[in-house]
Amino acid sequence: MNINPYDIDVAVQAYLDTNWAYKTVCPIREINKDDATVPYIECYTKPGRMFAIEINGAKERPGVFIINVFTQKGVGTQQGYSYCGKLEDLFLNKTIGDGVVCSNGDLEPYSEYIGIDDALQACHHKTTIPFHVITEIS
DSSP: OOOSHHHHHHHHHHHHHHHOOOTTSEEGGGSOGGGOOSSEEEEEEEEOOOEEOSSTTOEEEEEEEEEEEEEETTSOSHHHHHHHHHHHHHHTTOEETTTEESOBTTBOOEEEEEEEETTTTEEEEEEEEEEEEEEOOO
16 A cells, blocks of 8 residues: 555545444534534544565554544533444454554554533544554565
8 A cells, every 4th residue: 555644544534434334423524514513523644654664675654543523512421432432443453445454553542532612512522543554665
């Protein structure tokens, strides 16, 4: 797989679009954020630095992708944590696209409560999924 950030992001977004079963919780890119009603999710990729590994000239790029989950304010954190747990399960140890491996050593997906987003009038949770990509250099 090409390991530039754009290709990683495309693979992650395609996997999420195909496998996220909770269509009422849609990715934010499908709606206008200013008009969004909760719940919804938004995903972005934070790739790390690429480095050489000692196998046939291969390179590895680790990173994380972060999925923000916004749920209704005033219903407690259970709904947000429920969606976050489903996202963790969706990506745990999966290989997506042409080689984005959703694990990185001992790191596993984790979720946390961020707080109330007053502008959106929503509860904000965040799920972080570690990944790595290995490519061989021809």
